[in-house]
Amino acid sequence: MFDERLRSHHDAEHTLDTLLGRPKGHLNRVFNMKPWTAVTKKLSLPPPPPEKSGNTDRGIYIHVPHCDKLCSFCGLNRKERKNTDLDAYAGYIAEEIKAFGAFPYIREAPFNSVYFGGGTPTVFTVGQFALVFDALRRHIPLADDCEITVESTQHNLDAEKARTLAEFGVNRFSIGIQTFSDRGRKILGRTYGGEKAYDELLSLRAALDGTLCIDIIYSYPDQSIEEIEQDAEICVSSGIDSVSFYSLMVNKGSALARSIEAGETRFVRDIESDRERHNIFYNRLTAAGFTLLELSKLVRPGRDAYKYIQIQYGNGDLVPVGSGAGGRLAGFGIYSMSPGRRFVSPLGAEYAIYYRMLGELQFGLYDPARLARFLGPAAEQAIVEKARELSGPGFLVQDGSGWRLTPDGVFWGNNIAVEVLKAAIGAKKGKKTHA
């Protein structure tokens, strides 16, 4: 039914940009730029009451772009740490937090999530983390049940450091593992062999009461069925709370892309082999009691609320802190380049509606009335018709007044989200659309 799989939320977002006739990638990037003072003017006022903003939860995203070494596949906003002065970088983060905390918009309502992403935030020493946490506690009103996440690789987070971070308030650890296969780890450029990665994971699990999540990549070059089955078994047996699972994306310019282009690494992937690996992993974990939180996230019920992504997909405020941090604040999209350099663009009403719909479609539940609440009855009817059409090939099954994605539906989830949005937008604008 679909020619090409949209592998991520970003792919779907770019397709939505095209659909709306906008420059590709404008939603989170630079579009109709405004001066930073346009934001600070809004931040000088108290935040709107939740019933007006439509969203109660808000978060802070702290970006640490440094990594000890770069993985072959990675296309994230990161750079090799080399001789970076991390004391200075932690100091800059602390100053940014203090500066944001001076505004009434920030000070006068609680924050529900703090997310340290990267790069690898755990390149910071305990002392550097202490400086940042001191700034957070002094200047930001954190909710009592604030979710505080730190992303990490394994080699710079041992059990002792993890326990210290937990004492600082970190209650959610997200560990990039990608695979436990020795062969796969070598292709992906990961530190450690599979056995050591497994032992380190068990040691972290024993040390931590908080939420422990890992990342897994499937469909890497020549991944065997045994390799994906082994990764699934370890996710089930190791006591982790959730797993983000992604089909490998070969990012342009990455070491892996160069190796494939040079013929040093063989990479042949068709949709069927990708789908098979996705469904083996998905079905094994759901059989063990994991449930779908969003298209690329399976969780043990009650063990991972993942508030950060709920805020992200729900269009809530996300304060961007650090070089390379993107966020959304008081109706503006913001991208921080370096100290004092930020790109700012107003989000606009259309963005708010469609981006939020796309965000809701990431959770795998299709409730037409809820989805179309901003667009009216014509859009609701169009979503119902599209959901019925998509249940034909087995992507959706009826669930109460709505529909739920099947395993194949999860695999094609971003394509399906775009089709449903196209139908809703077409109905709103009085046009008929076709898949």
Ligand code: SF4
């Ligand atoms: S995958 Fe993680 S550790 Fe590897 S280069 Fe990317 S951000 Fe750094």
